[in-house]
Amino acid sequence: MSESATASLSADDQLLIAGDWSAAVLPTLDSLFTTLLETEGPLKVDVTSVTVWDPRLEAKLLHLQRLAYAGQRQLELLGTPDSQTQLFKLATAVAPYAGTAATSSGLFTLKNLRSTLADIGDDLLESLEFLGATTSAVLRTLLGRSGMRRREFIESLAQAGPQAMGIITLTSVLVGMILAYLGAAQLQQFGAAVFVADLVAIGMLREMGALMTAIVMAGRTGAAYAAQLSTMQTNEEIDAITTLGINPLEFLVVPRMLALLLMMPLLVVYADALGIVGGAVVAGGMGVTPLQYISQLDSAITITHFLVGVVKGLIFALLIAIAGCRAGMNAGRNSEAVGRATTEAVVTAVVYLIVADAAINILCQLLGI
Amino acid sequence: MTEAVISVRELTMAYGSRLIQQDVSFDVMRGDIFVIMGGSGCGKSTLLKHLLGLLEPAKGEIVYGEQNFTRSGPGERQKLRQNWGITYQSGGLISAMSLADNVALPLEQYSNYSKADIRDIVALKLALVGLDGYQEFLPAEISGGMRKRAALARAIALDPDILFFDEPSAGLDPISSRRLDDLILQLKESTGASVVMVTHELPSIFAIANNAIYLDADSKRMIESGNPSWMREHSEHAVVRQFLNRAAEQAAAGGDS
Ligand SMILES: Nc1ncnc2c1ncn2[C@@H]1O[C@H](COP(=O)(O)OP(=O)(O)O)[C@@H](O)[C@H]1O
C-alpha cells in the first residue's frame, strides 16, 4: 500500500500534492485553489511526490490551469512525469471556447411564458414579411413571369390533395359522430333528437370541417413542406437556385402555397360531407330515420354556413403554407435543422389556426353572419 | 497582361455577432487557379458564399473587374452570375429534378437555345464528366462521386468565365478525387476560365493551384497568400508549412498508388 493522497499549501505558497490519488476518497482541492489564487506571482504546484496518478487529479489540475488562464496567471507544475506533461500539453493546447451553446429553454415558468408571448409576436412579424415577399412572387406567377415549374406545382398538388384524403376521411367521419353523440345526449332529454342533424351540419360546416382538416394538413403537408425546404437548404439547393437567377420563393414556395390554397376548399367540402354522414349513423342509433335526418339537414344547411367554412379553409391554407414554408426556408444548415423546422412548422401553424379561427368566429358574430 | 477578375478588399465576415474572418484582402487574376485553404470550420465556404453574393459582408467590398459587387443590386448581380459556374460543398443539385433537368437549368435560364439544342448540350456536358446516359436519373439515385461530377457538368453548362468549386473532391476515394482534379484542370484549360476553389484536402493544391490564401481559424485572419509551393518552404507561419507539408505527403502517397 502506498501512502494516501494529501494536498496542502506550503509556507512559500506552493501547493504540495502527494500520495496515491486513485483512492476512493480524495482530499478536496477547491478551497486550496482559492487560497492559491489569492497569492501573488506564478501559481506553483508541486506534484513530485504523487505516487499514483488518476484522471480525477488530472482533471482538477486542468481546472486550476483554466482558473489561472482566466486570471491571466502563470501556472508552474513541478515534478510532473513525462506522460502527464504530454497529456497536459494536449489538454491545454486549445483555449476553451468562450462562446455559449444555444441554451435549452428549461421548464415552464412565468418568465418563459412572457418570452413565449414575445416570441409569438416576433414570429408574427416575420410571417407577415414572408407573406409580403410571397405575395409579390404569387403575383409575378399569375402574370406568367415567374420561375415556377409546372412539375413542382403538380407534385405539390398531389401532396396537398389526393394523398391526404385517407386521413381526412377518417377524422371527418369520427368528428361528425362525436358531434352527434355530444348533441344527442342533451337533445334526447327534450325529445328533440331530430335536431342532431342541425347540430352536426352547422358544426361541421362552420367549424369542425375546416378546423380539423386544417390541423391534419398542418401536421401532414405543412410539416412536409418544412422538411423538404429545410433539406434543400442544408443541401445548398436553395443557394444553387438563387445563383442560377431563379427566385426561390417563386420556384419553391409559390407552387406549394397555391397547391394548398387550391386543395383546401375541396378537402373542407369533402370533410363536411363525411362528417354529416358520420352524424347520420349516430342519429340512426337514436331512432332518427334517414328521411327525418335529411329533411332536417335541408333546413339546417345554408349557403352562409357553407361559405364560412370554405373561406376559413382558404385562410387556414394560407396560414399552414406560410408556417411550413417559412420554417423550411429559414432553417439552419445542420442536420438537426430539418427536425427543428418541421416541429416549428406544426406548432406555429396550430397556434395560428386556433387564433385565426377564434378571430373569424368573433368577426362573424359582430357582422351577424 | 493579367488583370484581377476578383478583388476582395478588407472583407469581414460574420454570422450575426459571430465573427468568422476579418480583413481578408486578395486578388484573383484572370486564368488563375486560386485555392482557398484552411482547416475545417475556418470560414472557407463562408468566404465563397460572400463571393457568390449569398451572404453580405459585415464590412469590406468585393469587386468583379470594374463592378463593385457588394454595392450592386440584384439585377446587376444576376448579370455577373450568368458567367459563373458553381459547385457547392453539399452538392446543390436540385433533388426533385433529373440530372438532365439540372444541367439544363442554367441553359434555360440564361440562354435562348431551343429545347432540342439544350438537350444536345446537356448530353455533351454530361459526356464531358462521364455521365452521358444518366440523363433521367435523380441525384439520389447515383453515387456521391457521380453527383460531384453531375454538379460539375451543371457548372460548365454555359462555358463560364469563372468557376467556383467548394471542396469538389472531398469525400471521394483517392482515385476518383484525382480524376476529378484532372477533369477540373482539363476543363479549365479548354475553356480558359479562372477557377476559385475551396479545399482542405490537398493533393489538389500542388497538382493544380498557382495561387492560394490560407485562412486561420484561431486568429480569424488570412495569414498567408501566394504560390502554394513557395508557401510550403517559406511561409513564416508554422501552421501553413505544416498544412502544406502534410498535403505534399498525401500527394506523394497518392502518386504511388
Ligand atoms: N449558416 C450559418 N450560421 C451560423 N454559423 C455558420 C453558418 N454556416 C457556417 N457557420 C459556422 O461558421 C464557421 C465557418 O464555416 P464554413 O465556412 O462552412 O467553414 P469551412 O472552412 O469548413 O468551409 C463554422 O464554425 C460554422 O459552424
Ligand SMILES: [Mg+2]
Ligand atoms: Mg466548407
